[in-house]
Amino acid sequence: MKKQKILVIGNGMVGHHYVDQLAAKNLPVEITVIGGETRPAYDRVHLSDFFAGRKPEELALTTRDYYRDIGVQAHFGDPVVRIERENRKVITVAGQVFHYDKLVLATGSYPFVPPIPGADLPGCLTYRTIDDLGEIRAEAKSSKIGVVVGGGLLGLEAANALKNLGLETHVVEFAPQLMGVQLDSGGGEMLRRKIDALGVKVHTGKATKTIKKGSQTRLSMNFADGESLDTDLIVFSAGIRPYDQLAHDADLKVGERGGFEIDFNCRTRDTNIFAIGECASFGNRIFGLVAPGYRMAEAAISQLTDEPIPFQGADMSTKLKLLGVDVGSIGDAISKTPGSIAYTFSDQREDVYKRLIVSKDNKYILGAVLVGDCSDYDGLLQYYLNKIELPENPESLILPATSNSTPLIGASALPDAAIICSCHNVSKGAIINALDAGCCSLGDVKTATAASTGCGGCAALLKNVIDGELSARGMEVNSAICEHFNHSRQELFDILRSKEIRTFHQLLDEHGQGHGCDVCKPAIGSMLASLWNDHILDNSLVGLQDTNDIYLGNMQKDGTYSVVPRVPGGEITPEKLIVLGEVARDFDLYTKITGGQRVDLFGAQLHELPSIWQRLVNAGFETGHAYGKAMRTVKSCVGSSWCRYGVQDSVGMAIRVEERYRGLRSPHKIKLAVSGCTRECAEAQSKDVGIIATEHGWNLYLCGNGGMRPRHADLFATDLDDETLIKYIDRFMMFYVRTADKLQRTSVWLENMEGGLDYLKTVIIEDKLGIGEELERQMNYLVDTYQCEWKTTLENPEKLKRFRHFVNEEIGDDQLSYIYERGQRRPATAAEREQRKSTLSNNTISITELSGRG
Amino acid sequence: MAQENWAFVCDADDLVPDTGACVLINNEQVAIFWESKTDTLFALSNYDPLGCANVISRGILGSLGDDLVIASPLYKQHFSLATGQCMEDAQYCLKTYQVRRIDGRVQLLLEENITR
Numbered sequence: 001m002k003k004q005k006i007l008v009i010g011n012g013m014v015g016h017h018y019v020d021q022l023a024a025k026n027l028p029v030e031i032t033v034i035g036g037e038t039r040p041a042y043d044r045v046h047l048s049d050f051f052a053g054r055k056p057e058e059l060a061l062t063t064r065d066y067y068r069d070i071g072v073q074a075h076f077g078d079p080v081v082r083i084e085r086e087n088r089k090v091i092t093v094a095g096q097v098f099h100y101d102k103l104v105l106a107t108g109s110y111p112f113v114p115p116i117p118g119a120d121l122p123g124c125l126t127y128r129t130i131d132d133l134g135e136i137r138a139e140a141k142s143s144k145i146g147v148v149v150g151g152g153l154l155g156l157e158a159a160n161a162l163k164n165l166g167l168e169t170h171v172v173e174f175a176p177q178l179m180g181v182q183l184d185s186g187g188g189e190m191l192r193r194k195i196d197a198l199g200v201k202v203h204t205g206k207a208t209k210t211i212k213k214g215s216q217t218r219l220s221m222n223f224a225d226g227e228s229l230d231t232d233l234i235v236f237s238a239g240i241r242p243y244d245q246l247a248h249d250a251d252l253k254v255g256e257r258g259g260f261e262i263d264f265n266c267r268t269r270d271t272n273i274f275a276i277g278e279c280a281s282f283g284n285r286i287f288g289l290v291a292p293g294y295r296m297a298e299a300a301i302s303q304l305t306d307e308p309i310p311f312q313g314a315d316m317s318t319k320l321k322l323l324g325v326d327v328g329s330i331g332d333a334i335s336k337t338p339g340s341i342a343y344t345f346s347d348q349r350e351d352v353y354k355r356l357i358v359s360k361d362n363k364y365i366l367g368a369v370l371v372g373d374c375s376d377y378d379g380l381l382q383y384y385l386n387k388i389e390l391p392e393n394p395e396s397l398i399l400p401a402t403s404n405s406t407p408l409i410g411a412s413a414l415p416d417a418a419i420i421c422s423c424h425n426v427s428k429g430a431i432i433n434a435l436d437a438g439c440c441s442l443g444d445v446k447t448a449t450a451a452s453t454g455c456g457g458c459a460a461l462l463k464n465v466i467d468g469e470l471s472a473r474g475m476e477v478n479s480a481i482c483e484h485f486n487h488s489r490q491e492l493f494d495i496l497r498s499k500e501i502r503t504f505h506q507l508l509d510e511h512g513q514g515h516g517c518d519v520c521k522p523a524i525g526s527m528l529a530s531l532w533n534d535h536i537l538d539n540s541l542v543g544l545q546d547t548n549d550i551y552l553g554n555m556q557k558d559g560t561y562s563v564v565p566r567v568p569g570g571e572i573t574p575e576k577l578i579v580l581g582e583v584a585r586d587f588d589l590y591t592k593i594t595g596g597q598r599v600d601l602f603g604a605q606l607h608e609l610p611s612i613w614q615r616l617v618n619a620g621f622e623t624g625h626a627y628g629k630a631m632r633t634v635k636s637c638v639g640s641s642w643c644r645y646g647v648q649d650s651v652g653m654a655i656r657v658e659e660r661y662r663g664l665r666s667p668h669k670i671k672l673a674v675s676g677c678t679r680e681c682a683e684a685q686s687k688d689v690g691i692i693a694t695e696h697g698w699n700l701y702l703c704g705n706g707g708m709r710p711r712h713a714d715l716f717a718t719d720l721d722d723e724t725l726i727k728y729i730d731r732f733m734m735f736y737v738r739t740a741d742k743l744q745r746t747s748v749w750l751e752n753m754e755g756g757l758d759y760l761k762t763v764i765i766e767d768k769l770g771i772g773e774e775l776e777r778q779m780n781y782l783v784d785t786y787q788c789e790w791k792t793t794l795e796n797p798e799k800l801k802r803f804r805h806f807v808n809e810e811i812g813d814d815q816l817s818y819i820y821e822r823g824q825r826r827p828a829t830a831a832e833r834e835q836r837k838s839t840l841s842n843n844t845i846s847i848t849e850l851s852g853r854g
Numbered sequence: 855m856a857q858e859n860w861a862f863v864c865d866a867d868d869l870v871p872d873t874g875a876c877v878l879i880n881n882e883q884v885a886i887f888w889e890s891k892t893d894t895l896f897a898l899s900n901y902d903p904l905g906c907a908n909v910i911s912r913g914i915l916g917s918l919g920d921d922l923v924i925a926s927p928l929y930k931q932h933f934s935l936a937t938g939q940c941m942e943d944a945q946y947c948l949k950t951y952q953v954r955r956i957d958g959r960v961q962l963l964l965e966e967n968i969t970r
């Protein structure tokens with residue numbers, strides 16, 4: 001069968017979604033996409049993260065390679081200028097011609113710049129693309145004052161960006177209030193107060209008449225009321241207009257507010273031409289959000305299959321944090337519906353405003369406005385979307401929580417059709433299906449359904465649904481760590497802490513059963529270490545230690561050990577390097593530089609460990625905890641002391657944090673890195689804690705991971721001074737130690753955290769749980785009680801007794817066998833051992849026979 | 855009745871509660887464990903047939919259901935302390951030895967015909 005040629009114009013968020021979803025369907029089609037921008041689709045919703053340090057590549061939703069791999073032809077940077085419907089072809093600026101069987105318009109929209117004289121002067125900018133933001137950043141460097149024209153959602157986002165760029169920031173709004181589309185006047189007023197309080201100056205009811213070159217500043221704005229405002233740059237955010245110019249030549253219909261007019265199949269009046277996303281007009285409405293665009297893309301794709309699904313409009317409710325202020329708007333927020341009843345709650349002390357709009361009969365929610373506190377948003381939205389009947393006194397839904405108030409609506413009461421994640425259109429039913437198919441954690445469900453991987457706003461609700469479903473199945477959230485304890489790691493941690501239990505036996509007697517095992521013992525050993533920091537080889541603790549910890553070395557495949565001394569920040573003196581070399585030579589240890597900027601010495605037998613470590617400790621080395629689920633290494637680049645680009649002393653900081661956190665035992669290993677500038681030579685963004693120098697201090701990244709499932713760390717806070725940096729890391733690490741599951745890296749811990757990164761910020765930066773100081777105190781206790789585990793062991797003859805292969809003979813394991821390769825030894829493979837056995841009459845080969853070779 | 859041949863292998867205080875130690879007897883490496891909750895000693899071959907190394911004495915003691923077990927430190931298979939049976943793979947079974955503690959001395963029962 002001949003393949004249908006599908007041509008997509010525009011490679012924004014919706015165009016990309018269309019291509020990606022269509023390619024996954026394996027239909028007999030040939031897909032071509034023409035993107036007007038020079039780069040493939042990126043995440044416009046998170047565009048502002050660009051200013052927080054997210055690079056364009058990190059915002060990317062796709063790449064040229066990915067398109068090639070899925071068989072999509074893609075062309076970028078050459079916009080289409082004309083559609084010839086009769087010939088079914090399009091022509092680009094550069095004159096390229098593309099033919100189609102079906103054409104999909106996904107051209108999005110552009111910022112509307114009001115026709116004010118002077119609006120085209122240098123310094124007048126818009127906020128829509130990565131290139132726009134690059135220009136704003138460049139322009140801001142030489143600016144002191146910035147004005148945003150437009151007090152809507154995007155305008156306030158732009159204002160936030162200008163403020164973060166260090167500019168004195170103003171918002172100029174034509175209408176009498178902010179966010180007139182989403183908020184009623186009371187909500188708008190509360191928002192204005194809060195934003196004023198943040199130092200952003202809001203001017204409402206102001207019409208800009210002209211823009212001129214300024215005398216002191218670059219620009220000067222004159223308003224209709226005769227006032228003026230001096231500024232260096234202006235960002236226009238006065239609404240969006242669909243890119244629908246292609247309609248005119250092609251004689252396609254446009255809606256009243258512009259946009260290619262479409263029916264519920266997302267078709268224009270030409271049945272071969274679809275339009276989706278922000279360039280489409282459905283019922284004379286433009287949907288300026290990404291989720292409705294995705295629904296259109298899916299509806300348009302379904303028209304190519306036997307199971308067409310219609311596009312039925314979309315909900316425009318939104319929840320945002322604007323300049324740090326929580327704002328939510330649901331449905332008919334400005335009570336347009338005739339006969340509707342409104343309930344309003346306003347608290348001027350806490351600066352919270354809530355308004356609920358309900359139907360005439362007081363039964364259903366029609367809309368809601370929330371400013372200053374969005375905690376009720378999810379619940380109210382579910383009432384609204386699913387037309388759930390309201391309780392008798394609907395106002396109780398927005399009144400402040402009393403001591404024993406319950407959540408608005410239990411997740412279990414929601415119908416299966418309830419949409420839990422609107423970004424990815426995931427219903428409660430789809431989540432239940434994922435659980436049926438074997439998912440059993442938040443992380444699993446996210447991967448399987450994509451729920452909560454968009455804006456993240458649905459995270460709390462998603463978790464409630466999953467927990468509710470799991471416990472309804474009785475497979476409850478079985479977080480018991482093993483058959484010996486009916487408790488999760490976090491619960492055990494709290495028990496140990498509050499009851500000050502210091503031994504496994506006491507915990508087992510009071511809270512467990514059986515004898516313990518290789519799962520609970522190391523986990524509890526680790527918790528006891530994080531709490532009390534006693535020496536792990538003390539008699540009451542030694543039996544809890546895992547394979548490596550129990551002999552303070554990493555066991556290798558043949559039962560020998562590796563030796564990894566700490567090399568803080570990777571900085572090492574020549575004298576110390578020589579000692580490492582001498583020790584390795586004298587004990588014939590295989591020597592390798594590790595991926596963690598230190599040196600690993602392999603092949604030490606149990607009885608050799610004490611003598612090896614005695615020499616290392618004498619030379620000033622400490623244990624590197626390579627054997628523990630503990631703080632491992634702090635990698636660093638050379639930084640400002642030598643590097644011509646360095647802006648801070650990364651080595652100094654690396655050593656400081658390594659010496660602070662050395663020995664800290666945790667649910668899984670923790671790695672850190674410090675880079676001296678944004679070139680990031682220490683690869684800090686792949687670490688649990690990444691620190692990157694800026695001109696003003698340090699940017700802190702958290703919860704990165706290399707290893708099996710790599711994850712880039714998230715930018716957590718910017719431009720911190722040394723003390724704040726340490727404070728945040730203290731709190732972060734102890735919070736992780738307290739609440740993570742056993743063997744859960746920080747990356748997975750964060751992914752499973754209800755509320756995600758934002759929640760983590762409220763705990764660590766805003767100290768919402770009020771435990772900040774306690775976490776710091778615990779960390780200080782651990783820092784103060786630190787001991788080098790090897791040094792203490794060497795000072796204690798009883799402990800050293802265990803470091804013998806045989807307790808009744810002074811020799812080592814006599815059945816080891818090695819091969820010399822590239823000048824060093826390695827364990828012989830099974831085949832090599834066999835071969836040895838047959839060539840030598842003696843059937844055991846001792847290590848002494850072999851040493852000296854190579 | 856044949857005379858039982860118990861050989862001294864180490865002092866009781868060479869053992870640490872809830873851990874193992876390895877002794878060499880008649881060219882065999884034997885792992886001895888002291889389970890403290892029941893105050894019982896167990897002895898098994900020190901060779902891990904799955905990991906192919908002499909390391910059993912360095913594993914973690916515990917219980918699975920009603921069985922007392924030792925988890926190999928290499929790949930964590932469990933072996934019954936009483937019978938040596940591998941719980942994950944029926945084809946593997948560690949040799950077990952009789953062991954006792956008398957007057958602070960730990961002894962192993964040797965097979966009739968071998969002497970130290």
Ligand code: SRM
Nearest residue numbers: 554562593594595596597598600626705706707708709745
């Ligand atoms: C020695 C070293 C490889 C080397 O020759 O360079 C190494 C060796 C081991 N790694 Fe690693 N890792 C080493 C750097 C890394 C790195 C790179 C880094 O740290 O910059 C990674 C990826 C980064 C990360 O962790 O996010 C790494 C990711 C892993 C993982 C996967 C962790 C994950 O979250 O996916 C494991 C398995 C685990 O921990 O469960 C692992 C486990 C191991 C173990 C412990 C495996 C084992 O159980 O025996 C190896 C034993 C080390 C030994 O015997 O001394 N190793 N390992 C490196 C020691 C660094 C050091 O100085 O301490």
Ligand SMILES: Cc1cc2nc3c(=O)[nH]c(=O)nc-3n(C[C@H](O)[C@H](O)[C@H](O)COP(=O)(O)OP(=O)(O)OC[C@H]3O[C@@H](n4cnc5c(N)ncnc54)[C@H](O)[C@@H]3O)c2cc1C
Nearest residue numbers: 010012013014015036044079080107108277278288289290
């Ligand atoms: C700062 C900011 C924050 C936002 N925050 C949110 C949010 O929190 N939640 C939310 O739901 N939405 C948000 N949005 C809106 C969201 O980004 C849009 O709804 C979404 O990007 C629309 O996707 P689209 O593909 O229709 O259009 P676009 O993403 O604009 O993509 C259209 C693409 O088509 C290209 N194009 C145009 N004409 C042509 C042509 N003739 N030939 C070839 N290519 C052409 C354009 O250059 C563009 O690359 C935000 C937008 C911005 C700017």
Ligand code: SF4
Nearest residue numbers: 637643646676677681
């Ligand atoms: S990260 Fe920057 S300071 Fe550090 S070595 Fe690289 S370029 Fe130099």
Ligand code: FES
Nearest residue numbers: 421423454455456
């Ligand atoms: S609603 Fe945006 S990620 Fe789920």
